[in-house]
Structures are given as C-alpha cells and as structure tokens.
Amino acid sequence: MPSWLSADLAIQASYFVTAVLFIMGLKRMSSPVTARSGILWAGAGMAVATLITFLYPGMSNFALIVPAMLIGAVLAWWSGKRVAMTNMPQMIALYNGMGGGAAAAIAAVELYRGATAGYVTAALAVGGGIIGAVSFSGSAIAFGKLQGLITRSIRFSGQQFLNLLLLAAALVLGTLVASQVNATPLVVTGFFVLALLLGVTMTLPIGGADMPVVISLYNALTGLAVGLEGFVLNNAAMIIAGTVVGSAGTLLTQLMARAMNRSLGNVLFSGFGDTGAAASGAVSGSLKPIEAADVGVMLAFANKVIVVPGYGMAVAQAQHKIWELCQLLIDRGVHVRFAIHPVAGRMPGHMNVLLAEAGVPYDLIADLDEINAEFDTADVALIIGANDVVNPVARTDKSSPIYGMPILNADKAKNVIVIKRGSGAGFSGIENALFYLDNTRMLYGDAQKVAAELIQAIKAVD
C-alpha cells in the first residue's frame, strides 16, 4: 500500500509537470520566434506523462499495451516523415481522427466493463464517446476528401433531417446507457455505431473548400472528448490538455470561419457547392490565353509584381521554382511581393508554410489588409493556382455564395496573369469573373512547368 501511494504521488507530480509543459509549449508555438522550441517542450511533456503511466496502480495487459503503442507510433512516424508538405492538412485530419477514436475507445472500454460509477461519470463517458466517435469518422471522411479518395460531395434532400435523426437516436441510446436504465453491451454498441455514422453523414456533404474549418472543428472536438474522458478516468493531465485544446481549437475555428466571412453553422449546414454551380452562368466575356515568353518579357520590364499563390501552386509543388523566378526578377530590380489570403490553400497559413519551405523571406510576404492597397500600383498580378480568393464577384454579386468574403484585389493591377491548369471553375465550383476581365490573360499549364518556362523567358530577355 505505501508503495502505491508514492507511485500515485509520482504520477500526479508528473502530470502536473506535463500540464505546465503543454501550456508553455503552446504559448511558445504562438510566436514565430519561439515556435520551434514550443513543440520540443510539449514533446517532453508527452514523454514524461507516457512513461510515468506505466507505474499506474493496478495496471495489467502490458503485453498488449506495448505492442499497440509501438505499432501506432511506428506507422505514424513513418507516414509523418514521408508526407509532402502540401499534404499536411489531411495528415493533421488523420492524426486528429485517431485521437478522437482513442477517446471513443476509452469510453467504450469503461462503459462495456461498467466501470463508470455514478450518473455523472457515465454521462461524461457517453458525451466524450459521441464527440470522439464523430471526430474519428468525420476526420476520416475529411482525410478522404483532401486526399482525393472521395471526390464528390454527396448531398440529397432531407440530409440535415437524417443527421438530426441520427443525433437524436444516438442521444436516446446514450441517455439509456448513462442513466443505467439499460446499459447492456448491445445498447452501448448501438450508441457507438450511430455516433460513427453521424460523423460520416455530417461530413460527406461539406465541400472541399470548407474542409480546413471542419478539420479545425474536429480538432477542437477531439480536445473536448479527451477532456471529458479525463474526468471519467480522473486524470488531470487529460482534463487540462484536452480542455486547453478544446477552447483553443474553437477559437481557431472561429478565426478561420471569419476569414471566409461565413458562420460555422453556414459551413456545416449550407450545402455550399450547389448554390455556387447554379450561379455560375452569370459571367460574360471570354478567356484570353497568353504564351509564357510574352509573360516573361512583361515580368522582366515591370516595376512591381505581386504574386498571389493558391492551392494550385501547392499541388504542382511549384513554390521552389516560383521563388527562383522571383529572385531573378528581384536581381533585375523588380519590386516583388507575395500576397497571402487568410484562407489561401487548404488551411490558414498553408501558403506561408510552403513559401517558408522554399526559402522566401518573411518581409516579402504580406497579408490581405497590408497588400490590398498596393494592387493599384502593381504592373503585374501573378495569380498562381488561386481562384476564389481573387474572385471579384465576392464584392459585387449579392447572389454569389462567396459574396462578402474579403478578397485580394488582384483585378486592380494593370495586368493580371493567371497560371492555371485548365479552364475549370475553382474548388467552390464558382466561375471566376477575374479571368474574363480585359486586363487578364490566362497562362495554362502546370504551375511548376510554367514557372520553369518563365525563368527561361526572362533569362532570354538579356
């Protein structure tokens, strides 16, 4: 008994240290200067908590725990090291879903073995279980969509009603379990199946352009689920870390939704792409193609060029070539800046990460508020695989689903060059009025190949 007590003290002390390390780590991660050390602090906290948990009183099944940890860790390590920077968003979705699944698994084990003493604990286990399960299956769908495994947004009439029905049914079964009226394994199983199904049906209709917000939301939900299961297991480290992520993630989700000028409810329940397709016929004019050689000359003799990168640059892995191109221009005395829309790419900050990878210095990269006044004085706005974030209908067309979203005013530049793979609409399915303007020329092709051609063209100028 005394040895248990000291082990318990060691565990509690370690969890305290872990909580401190996590919060300090997150704090450091919120500034570019200290960000790098932040993850090391948080990582140290995780290592301490994991190791000390092996001393937990009354633990058995080590022969299962260690292999499970090794398999999960090795697979995640291998996939995390291999994944390209452009695919980061879906990897975050995947790992986040795993956390949600783990929280649901904890709830399942505790409920199946009837270890939840009292109504409050059982209710918390059920609450964490449904949130974790929704986050698990929902994140899996989000991963599938971003990875291109699921290409269509499946929608049908009465879909929201079905979701509501699933939620209600899951809550009824959850209440039966929590109130211990009927906590048989069958009811518990039914509860989890419904919760998993709900995550799938909730996420399937959401368009790919909204996925960053959805991933961020599921991240917050997983945090909350972990916090709730922390209450069930009376584990302070889980309560604190889970709740901190839950509230931080909620704020982050709101920031993202606000950057797109949408409410969270609108993202989750609006069926975005449908209305977009309906409104697409309104644009008049024609697309005017141009050759890379002509663009090269235009860039070489410009005073000021503003580059607007988008997801197309990420897909083509063009950030290195684009930076090479820009360095060439800078050497010629051209004033080059990068304009980043808050939701460019698939996540806020996605473009910044890619440009940082290519070695673009911070001071050349500007936010929307900073750069928008400068488009008037720019000779060329070079749009690389961006679409909705430069679509002027957001300013003018009240019927457009993106009406009111702040956009980069690329249309104000003297010349607009759009590098694009084909003539299709953007991710949201909305036709882009910018492409049809008189001062716009379309440069078709893979962004990386086009950038290489432009480099050749500029070198040929001298």
Next chain:
Amino acid sequence: MTGMVALYIFMLAAFTGYEVISRVPVILHTPLMSGSNFVHGIVLVGAMVALGGAHTPLEKTIGFIGVLLAAGNAVGGYVVTERMLEMFKSSGARRGGGGGGQGKH
C-alpha cells in the same frame, strides 16, 4: 479530485486555451492547429489506463485499438508539427544573415 475542483480546472483550462491562441499571427495557424492536435495526443495515457484495466476479450480488443490510435495521434502530431516548425527556423536564420544559423545543429 472532487467534482467542484474538476469543474474549476475545466474552467481555468478553457480560459488558458483561449488566451494562448488569441493573439497568434495567421502564418502560425496551421502549425498551431497541428501543435494542439499533438497536445490532445495525451489521450494516450488514458488509453493505456483503459487497456490496463480491461478484462474481457472485447474490452481488450477495443483498448488495444485505442492505444494504437492514441500513439498514432501523439507521434504523428509531433512529427508533422516538428517538420513544419523546422522550416520557420531555417527561414528565420536565412533572414538573419545567411550563415549565422547554420553553425548550431
């Protein structure tokens, strides 16, 4: 831990999370989301305890899956966050004057 104390912890942790994030620049949104994704990987300790107390084959199976998923969350979250933030470091060093940042490993 009594219910009331747990509730206080919940409240204070919620405010902490909100405060920590509230003044963060846009460029760090993705790494920070990834970082917070790593932090809720602490679910690993709960999954270990749950599997450690499992008895029936069903409980053990679910517990095993739970530990596996949780370990994936923690390790994967760490690796991708670390990779992203690594680039911020090199970018800062480059701006700071080229060779300066290279000496430290």
